[in-house]
Amino acid sequence: MTYRTRLILLILMDSIIVSMAIFVAAWIAYPFEPVIHTSSLIISAIALLIFHHIFAFKYHLYNKVWSFASVGELTAIVKAVTLSIIGTAVVQYLASGFVIYKRALLVTWMLHILMIGGSRFIWRVLRDKYIQKPKDKKRTLIIGAGSTGAMIVKHMRGQSNSGLLPVGFVDDNPSKQKMHLYDLPILGKLKDIDSVIKNHHIEQAVIAIPSLPNNILHEIVKTCNQQKVKTQMIPSIEDLMTGKIAVSHLKDIEVEDLLGREPVELDIQAISEYVTGNTVMITGAGGSIGSEICRQLMRFTPKKMILVGHGEFSIYSIEMELREKFGEMGIEIFPIIGDVQDRFRMFEIVEKYRPAIIYHAAAHKHVPLMEYNPREAVKNNVIGTKNVAEAADVFGVKTFVLISSDKAVNPTNVMGATKRLAEMVIQNMNNTSHTKFVAVRFGNVLGSRGSVIPLFKKQIEKGGPVTVTDAEMTRYFMTIPEASRLVIQAGTLAKGGEIFVLDMGEPIKIIDLARNLIHLSGFTEKEIPIKITGIRPGEKMFEELLNENEILPGEVYDKIYVGRTNEANPDKLVDFMNKFDDLSDEKLKDELMKIIYDDNELHARTAEQ
Incomplete structure (x- = not known):
């Protein structure tokens, strides 16, 4: 009409x-x-x-x-x-x-x-x-009878193409039991979800409780999966507050939702004073962490954003995304193709744009792959860091933040050793430079390229099996946005020379991660089996964020600690760099470990292995 x-x-x-x-x-x-x-x-x-x-x-x-x-x-x-x-x-x-x-x-x-x-x-x-034919819609249970649940029902009824027919609510509020909201009954409490699903032939569930604790979320998802009921939830509070997503935009529950923690409250004032109006450069800007740091920084209106990366498509993608989302803010964005291993190019970029802050996220991070390619690991993670850091020193960059890894603690593999050596490079430079050099160390990032989540998803799509190296292997995990926010916050705390360590929460068994993902995909372990394949070259069973000698008491900020690490020997670093080109792969691994450990430590570790 x-x-x-x-x-x-x-x-x-x-x-x-x-x-x-x-x-x-x-x-x-x-x-x-x-x-x-x-x-x-x-x-x-x-x-x-x-x-x-x-x-x-x-x-x-x-x-x-x-x-x-x-x-x-x-x-x-x-x-x-x-x-x-x-x-x-x-x-x-x-x-x-x-x-x-x-x-x-x-x-x-x-x-x-x-x-x-x-x-x-x-x-x-x-x-x-x-007029609307409910027979074509899935019978849907709304978990949470508050204002959010009411909005979800209103949206479902208002959208003829939503495909969902709200049947009722469950809510733990005693005053709402046996009441009706939008002519829909409150059918029970959260503990009654299993029986409500059976009695009312529920086909889908929508979680409409914004601040639901993770352990309860986990139980709800587990119950719904057992009944073959698809579960969705409202977007995160952060997305709702920023207006990125409306409450009506339901999302599938991801592993990140089950493992997520309380959101980090940033010191907005400190970050604004640190970032606003300054030129910021990010290496590895097209990567998982680098691109998220770019997104987070744009909120604080830097004057210029220098996006440096080796892959042209990844740099193009993040540039287009930032222009689309933040184009009206007047921030100048410069997409720069350059390899951190190219010393001349790094000096050229820093000299031209004169950034006040550099976030160095460019790195090789795949542990088994770097075992087979130790020379490339050193060239990218150590020499690349040295090139960018020395350019920062020469051209008066105020703060240089290295993105490091928990694998730099007591490293047993090439990747971890090169990250620890990169930390040593910037700690050594901090002693003689006016630039504040700091490193931020954290564990695995959920959903990043090369992480287990994308691998597990591909294996599930193919029908399994999902491969786990060892049933007892654990790792620390953090979401990409949380890690990026803490990296930016750590930069404001820099005095020079620190190794900041992010609180990663409790370590998680990889096999539990695999089980959660299988269940979230709507399968059981009988349908998608888990196969134990054995530890790969260079892998640890358990990883640490700090060793016993590196722990300093107390947080310097919520979820951020300062580690105390051994000072690098400048002569050893220079000697290693001088003979690097002449070392075989096996000799290269030995020399890496010699720099990180003294002779007694190295002897003891060799004996243990």
């Missing part, structure tokens, strides 16, 4: 209702004697009709989408009708010898609201009950 046709029909329908209402009201108000003269009734009807259309246009009664009608629309009707009656009373007073038929006007007001409002709301009832 076109807007013009709809407008004409509404005006015609209202005209009939308004014209009838005052005559019906006169008969109801004065049933036994004709108190009001016919001429007065006709004048009153004409006045009411004119005033109604004036106020109907004023309060947009002909422009509202009545299939979504609620309290706001009812309020508009009441205002329009009330003002129409007041206007008619004035006309009646002047035309009838200063007489107002109050009883008739009161009844007219009530009939007017009932009939105008009813004509609008009847469409919503017809649409919900008869």
